[in-house]
Amino acid sequence: xxxxxxxxxxxxxxxxxxxxxxxxxxxxxxxxxxxxxxxxxxxxxxxxxxxxxxxxxxxxxxxxxxxxxxxxxxxxxxxxxxxxxxxxxxxxxxxxxxxxxxxxxxxxx
Amino acid sequence: xxxxxxxxxxxxxxxxxxxxxxxxxxxxxxxxxxxxxxxxxxxxxxxxxxxxxxxxxxxxxxxxxxxxxxxxxxxxxxxxxxxxxxxxxxxxxxxxxxxxxxxxxxxxxxxxxxx
Numbered sequence: 001x002x003x004x005x006x007x008x009x010x011x012x013x014x015x016x017x018x019x020x021x022x023x024x025x026x027x028x029x030x031x032x033x034x035x036x037x038x039x040x041x042x043x044x045x046x047x048x049x050x051x052x053x054x055x056x057x058x059x060x061x062x063x064x065x066x067x068x069x070x071x072x073x074x075x076x077x078x079x080x081x082x083x084x085x086x087x088x089x090x091x092x093x094x095x096x097x098x099x100x101x102x103x104x105x106x107x108x109x
Numbered sequence: 110x111x112x113x114x115x116x117x118x119x120x121x122x123x124x125x126x127x128x129x130x131x132x133x134x135x136x137x138x139x140x141x142x143x144x145x146x147x148x149x150x151x152x153x154x155x156x157x158x159x160x161x162x163x164x165x166x167x168x169x170x171x172x173x174x175x176x177x178x179x180x181x182x183x184x185x186x187x188x189x190x191x192x193x194x195x196x197x198x199x200x201x202x203x204x205x206x207x208x209x210x211x212x213x214x215x216x217x218x219x220x221x222x223x224x
Contacts, residue, residue: 004151033212042199042215043152087151096167097213099144101151 002026002098006088011106012078020073020086020103028093034062034073035087037102043087047073075105083107112136113216115200121222122190130185130219132200139205141183142167142213143175145196152199158183160205190223197221 003025012018024032031050035043049055049064049071061074075082085102092098116131134141139160144152144167154167158177172194174186183202187194198219203211 042217045212045214048212089152095211096154096157097142097152098154098168099152101149 004100006100006103009104018075022071022088024090030091033089037085115216119220128187132183134202138202140203142201143185144199192223195223
C-alpha cells in the first residue's frame, strides 16, 4: 500500500513562492503526479515525475527524489487564482494512483 | 470536446435506495476509474476498468458495483445506499493502463448525500 503525507494548509502572499512537500512510503513506485483542485471542481493535472530531478512548467516546478521518497511542488510568482488544493499522488506497480489528503494553499493580497 | 461527463451533478438519496452514477468519456481512453473524495481523506479508488469488459476493485469497493460494457461508459451503482456513502464521487479516465504516461483526467464530480 501507500502512505502519502503532505501539509494540510499553507498561506502565502501574492507574488511570493510556496513549496509544497510530499513524502511517501510505497510498496512499488511507478511515478508521482501533482494535481490542482479548486473548491467544488475536479482535480486537474499539473505535473508528472518518474525520474529523480526537477521538472519545470512555467510558474510550476516539481521535484522528485525516489531514494528519499520525497517530492515537492514549487509555485512561483503566486497569483490569487493559485488558491486551491494541491494533491500529491503516487502510482504503484499496478499503475493505480494513491492520493494524499491534499494541501490547501491560500494566496493573500 | 466534452472530455468526461458525469450525471447527476448532485443528488439527495434516502438510505436503502438504489442509485447509479453515470460517467461517459469521449477521449477513447481505455482505462476508467471511480473515486470518492471525503474531507481530510483525499481521493480513494473504488473500482477501476483497464479496458472494456474488465473491472477491478480498488481501495474501498464495498457497497459499490461497476460495469464496462463499452469504451465510453462506466456507471457506478450503489445497490442499497447508506449514510457513510455520502461523498463527492469523481470519475476519471486515462490512456492504456500500464503505459508510462497514462495521466488520469477527471470528470466534474457528483455530490451525493444519503439521508
